[in-house]
Amino acid sequence: MEEASRSDEPNRNPNIDRSSNPNPLSSIISSAHVWPTIDGPLGLTEEASVDYARRFYKFGFALLPWLWAVNCFYFWPVLRHSRAFPQIRNHVVRSAIGFSVFTALLSAWALTFSIGGEELFGPVWDKLVMYNVADRLGLSGLA
Amino acid sequence: MDRNHHQRPRSSSSILDSLGEELIGILTPVSICMFTVVLLVCLLNSDPSSSSSFSSIATAAYSETDSDSPWDKLLGALLNSLVFVAAITAATFLLVLLFYLRCVAFLKLYMGFSAFVVLANLGGEISVLLIDRFRLPIDAVTFSILLFNFSVVGVFAVFLSRFSILITQGYLVVIGVLVAYFFTMLPEWTTWVLLVALAVYDLAAVLLPVGPLRLLVEMAISRDEDIPALVYEARPVIRNNNLVQRRVWREQRSNHNDDVENSEAVTVVRSEISVPLIDDSSSRPESSETFLEGIGLGSSGAIKLGLGDFIFYSVLVGRAAMYDLMTVYACYLAIIAGLGVTLMLLSVYQKALPALPVSIMLGVVFYFLARLFLEVFVVQCSSNLVMF
Numbered sequence: 001m002e003e004a005s006r007s008d009e010p011n012r013n014p015n016i017d018r019s020s021n022p023n024p025l026s027s028i029i030s031s032a033h034v035w036p037t038i039d040g041p042l043g044l045t046e047e048a049s050v051d052y053a054r055r056f057y058k059f060g061f062a063l064l065p066w067l068w069a070v071n072c073f074y075f076w077p078v079l080r081h082s083r084a085f086p087q088i089r090n091h092v093v094r095s096a097i098g099f100s101v102f103t104a105l106l107s108a109w110a111l112t113f114s115i116g117g118e119e120l121f122g123p124v125w126d127k128l129v130m131y132n133v134a135d136r137l138g139l140s141g142l143a
Numbered sequence: 144m145d146r147n148h149h150q151r152p153r154s155s156s157s158i159l160d161s162l163g164e165e166l167i168g169i170l171t172p173v174s175i176c177m178f179t180v181v182l183l184v185c186l187l188n189s190d191p192s193s194s195s196s197f198s199s200i201a202t203a204a205y206s207e208t209d210s211d212s213p214w215d216k217l218l219g220a221l222l223n224s225l226v227f228v229a230a231i232t233a234a235t236f237l238l239v240l241l242f243y244l245r246c247v248a249f250l251k252l253y254m255g256f257s258a259f260v261v262l263a264n265l266g267g268e269i270s271v272l273l274i275d276r277f278r279l280p281i282d283a284v285t286f287s288i289l290l291f292n293f294s295v296v297g298v299f300a301v302f303l304s305r306f307s308i309l310i311t312q313g314y315l316v317v318i319g320v321l322v323a324y325f326f327t328m329l330p331e332w333t334t335w336v337l338l339v340a341l342a343v344y345d346l347a348a349v350l351l352p353v354g355p356l357r358l359l360v361e362m363a364i365s366r367d368e369d370i371p372a373l374v375y376e377a378r379p380v381i382r383n384n385n386l387v388q389r390r391v392w393r394e395q396r397s398n399h400n401d402d403v404e405n406s407e408a409v410t411v412v413r414s415e416i417s418v419p420l421i422d423d424s425s426s427r428p429e430s431s432e433t434f435l436e437g438i439g440l441g442s443s444g445a446i447k448l449g450l451g452d453f454i455f456y457s458v459l460v461g462r463a464a465m466y467d468l469m470t471v472y473a474c475y476l477a478i479i480a481g482l483g484v485t486l487m488l489l490s491v492y493q494k495a496l497p498a499l500p501v502s503i504m505l506g507v508v509f510y511f512l513a514r515l516f517l518e519v520f521v522v523q524c525s526s527n528l529v530m531f
Contacts, residue, residue, distance in 0.1 A: 037307070038307060038309075039307065039308050042308065042378070042379065043305070043307075043308075044305055048305065052305075063288060063291065063292075064291075064292055064295055064296070065292065066292035066293065066296050067292070067295070067296050067299070070296055070299075070307065070310060073307065073310070074306075074307045074310070106285060106288065109284075109285065110281065110282065110285045113280065113281075113282045113285070114279075114280040114281065114282075117280065128282045128283055128284070129280060129281070129282055129283070130271065130274050130279070130281045130282060130283050130286045131271075131274055131275045131278065131279075133283040134271045134274070134275065139267070139268065139271050
């Protein structure tokens with residue numbers, strides 16, 4: 001993860017002497033530019049980011065909370081710097097809220113199922129638990 | 144690996160400063176893939192001597208049983224490997240043809256589809272095996288939601304050209320782990336002969352002028368496009384606020400690297416690739432796949448390693464794990480050494496190289512040496528309390 005933390009740093013050294021460095025990329029990197037994605041200069045530009053953030057947010061409604069989580073992870077600098085990127089921040093914050101709500105619901109159900117066990121559910125528990133379902137459908141017939 | 148010293152007058156960086164970082168960038172995912180496959184093999188306890196009911200295109204010609212003589216097993220394994228290598232050659236030539244006809248959109252779609260099949264199907268199977276082994280009280284609804292999420296985001300990671308580098312790399316490693324685990328379930332003799340056959344095939348396909356992979360690479364270079372295939376690309380190294388400038392293979396056409404590299408520097412595009420998988424629908428659950436094998440340099444100068452290399456390294460180590468952990472250590476060190484040699488050759492020759500031959504040959508040699516000689520030695524020393 002050391003590479004991720006290094007390129008995560010949004011502000012490159014602004015004091016670099018640009019005149020002696022004709023490389024245009026380094027001037028882009030060395031400006032005090034905050035990049036919207038976690039990849040920094042290797043990631044998306046701001047315009048493309050709005051598009052991506054919006055599309056991820058919309059797709060996440062198809063029962064994809066992990067996509068919302070990936071959205072928040074990818075645009076983490078947007079969450080950190082609360083005043084930059086207002087449009088992206090809108091979608092990312094909503095994705096974060098959606099992810100938390102969905103996770104709370106799903107984990108409530110999963111924990112109830114696993115901790116409650118047969119005492120709570122009765123015979124339905126055996127019908128719903130994964131290893132029985134797999135045996136019934138023949139999914140684990142490999143090894 | 145070239146440096147533009149005139150562009151960074153004040154830095155006295157040498158090639159060694161970023162070499163270690165780049166090596167780590169490739170060695171880490173390979174090691175993680177191998178470690179995960181070994182872990183899965185040890186956890187799921189596949190019995191190496193049992194004849195598995197696992198059918199795939201690699202066992203189409205001959206299914207190994209315990210009662211055959213060694214000579215029969217060897218012949219059967221050779222036949223199996225021949226069939227498999229022929230299938231892979233045919234698939235790769237098909238890929239070359241499609242790339243030549245510029246059906247890139249179709250290839251990318253197929254790639255996304257195959258990634259979904261691998262993640263959902265194979266990933267689901269392995270998860271079910273793990274749940275069964277550990278008797279985790281997870282219910283079917285939660286499991287299907289999680290699996291669905293995992294697969295769909297994986298398809299996004301592989302399909303989209305601009306996506307989080309870390310997540311794409313993670314998903315590629317996961318795909319490698321899943322496919323490698325299923326390849327380790329092949330019969331033993333078939334696995335070893337297949338690995339050697341694939342090493343020879345890789346050598347031929349990348350270096351011979353008529354080899355399909357070489358044709359593919361040359362077409363990609365001449366059109367200045369990226370091959371749509373599953374390739375792991377290490378994160379480009381950024382040092383001193385500059386991307387490490389490297390003389391990429393495609394620049395060897397021009398003698399003047401300066402202006403070309405300047406224009407390369409502006410486009411910080413990570414080349415993205417995905418894999419074509421050929422599904423053999425008659426065999427379940429494993430599909431014969433063609434993965435681009437070989438090692439090269441990306442457009443931003445980062446090292447690229449084909450996913451097929453990840454898979455077959457892990458297959459070798461997984462198979463070694465089925466015998467004993469001692470062979471795992473020997474094979475792991477051999478493979479890493481082979482990969483180091485390949486990377487050095489890559490820096491010397493600056494073109495796409497096959498990453499399988501050196502590592503696989505070293506790995507196979509060390510496996511048999513460890514199994515036949517080292518084990519006897521270590522066991523004798525331990526039981527007589529001399530060493531270890």
